[in-house]
Amino acid sequence: MTTSNDRPPEVRHSPVMLHRCLELLGPALGAPGAVVVDCTLGLGGHSEALLDGFPSARLIGLDRDPQALRLAGERLARFGDRATLVPAVYDELPDVLARLGVPGVAGVLFDLGVSSMQLDEDERGFSYARDAPLDMRMDQTGGPSAADVLNTYPPGELVRVLRAYGEEKFARKIVEAVVRRRANAPFTTSAELVALIREALPQAAKRTGGNPAKRTFQALRIEVNGELTVLERAMPAAVDALAVGGRIAVLSYHSLEDRLVKRVLAAGAAHTAPPELPVIPEQYQPRLRLLTRGAEQASEEEVQANRRAAPARLRAAERVREAG
Template sequence: MTTSDDRPPGTRHRPVMLRRCLELLGPALRGRGEVDGDGGGGARGEPGETTVVDCTLGLGGHAEALLDAFPATRLIGLDRDREALRLAGERLARHGRRATLVHAVYDELPDVLARLGTPRVAGILFDLGVSSLQLDEAARGFAYAQDAPLDMRMDPTTGPSAADVLNTYAPGELVRVLRAYGEERFATRIVEAVVAERARRPITSSARLVELIREALPQAAMRTGGNPAKRTFQALRIEVNTELAALERALPAAVAALALGGRIAVLAYHSLEDRMVKRVLAEGATSTAPPGLPVVPERYQPRLRLLTRGAERPTEAEIADNSRAAPARLRAAERIREDDAR
């Protein structure tokens, strides 16, 4: 697949909260050399290199900045979207062997690191949600503001599409998806409209789905909260790409892959993602000691130190310059203790 947008990646995508991400990850990447003794350096074990993983490469904006800012750092970039990998590869080509790009979902991180001989890394970045490439390419069907086939697959070569979900799921399962992943109060009304429509003809276009949603919702619900289709499209995208299930597996694996002193930064764009990130990082930063111990043994001490107070948000200036930054929530933590088994 090729994209209909032929602008260079650097002009199509502005990485969100870039400076703050570099500040948070920087102390783990800046001139550290080998971060520990069991493979925490470069992906091929080169002395004097640290490794950072961009688990959601997209068009490579964060990755490019990391490689530019930290010349002793090697980058592993993961993405399930082959077109994103192609475009990011062109953008990062000037960095040569310092950038290793892999077609993978972020919950495959342990397998990727094992194949590359890099079980421990100095930094990990997640920039969750849908990418600029996917939003801007109308044929992908992610954007409710443009009519397109209802696809929404981040890897369009595999798995069921959003149209498949709408036209084949049982009504009760569709209601569950809209409520759980879109937090849609009117899920039952929307699903009733979907079921009635698909009995007449399959629902295949984003424009038709938006019409059905508008017709199903009460007028008062359409006067607030932005586009009334937003929550349904979010829910379908998460279901099609199993985003939350993958993230639930990926976050603990990412923490486990951090070398001592390594750092993780996560950008989330809706409350479901952010709650999961908050829980995993908070659990890592909390003592597991039974209550009442006068002295807490090392094995019960926290593994992580939180680097952000709550979720940090983009500045008003950044939002004015890049509206897609508006919902971003950034959390970060540092690995301060090894697992007990190590």
């Protein structure tokens, strides 16, 4: 029998808002040798389309997940040396470009959050819909798992994680239940945590908003992988890496990511002159031009075909000036 893990990457993964990403990045990728960086390679769907759509471009693909790098490498092998895949977290972009001798890039793409592969593989523990070990590490070769966080963090720190990263209103109730449970036996599986959350929350909270565990799972995943901390470093680094005329496109999947992306792009698109200056000198002019009005969303047709596109928010900008 064929499982979801046996299917080829192009069947397992539908790249979100693919045509719009290509449309936004495309004007920067026509020159021979233009370099585009896929900071979240995953199964390589966006990267494959970029290489197919812009035959003179070269791609650098980053991912911290060894399995993703292997599968994407198989998918992109037909492009030969036009695709360079690097095991790295996306805030390591400046170091990667320095090692490869690339002074500036024409395009940068981020497709944030958890990948289709990680959601589909039960042993990764990302999904609250299936019982699995509480892992949630994007790179399983090291670092604490979600179970380690639940079983060892002080109560106050757990409350902070659930509130800050899951925007969970009932963080204290959930953590109180976690602390009582872990005093008797450590958490090991996702089903144990889902059951505890269902018991801890008020009835009214369980009747709306989908699975009541989703906010806690999001918070644990972000904490385990340091996602927001990494993104806070990666976004300014990506803007700095763009050559003039280069473009950046970012797909976010929850409000915390989207707010951070919006803040960095909006800051780059604003002038930095003191308010008393009647004329804004060149060195204070914006570095970026926004390419989207707010955050764009997937069409109804795409969401019907791919439910994982539903929460996606896309923002993009173009580099219009060197740093002052």
